């Protein structure tokens with residue numbers, strides 16, 4: 292009896308998200324991708340112009356007063372790595388808060404002499420560049436600007452998290 296009910300519910304949900312709705316969702320996604328691509332292009336373009344004006348000394352005093360260093364622009368997320376700026380080619384900062392694929396890797400010569408490393412893949416969602424003031428906020432925006440948003444990070448916390456919960460994943 293219970294399974295019949297569930298089957299009926301599944302059926303109605305499937306009907307609800309039928310062809311017509313799927314098309315609407317697809318259309319929305321396409322519009323959103325287009326918006327993100329245009330926004331990335333616009334932000335990178337403006338940063339290029341700014342960088343040109345900065346390096347040739349054409350910025351106004353007011354603009355120079357608003358110019359920020361990398362540490363002032365950054366979001367302060369948990370992980371960060373240097374990354375080439377898509378606008379000016381100098382090094383900016385790629386930041387990430389969330390990680391996935393946590394793993395422990397050991398390397399060494401013997402059982403008594405080895406190193407344990409906690410590794411994970413961080414998925415970035417923030418990029419800043421102190422050289423041209425480019426700020427990209429969001430994973431999709433990073434991808435649209437041509438930045439590879441996933442980078443490997445090392446942290447002892449991963450070892451603790453993985454070894455501290457031996458039953459994790461078996462529940």
Ligand SMILES: [Zn+2]
Nearest residue numbers: 376379420423
């Ligand atoms: Zn830059």
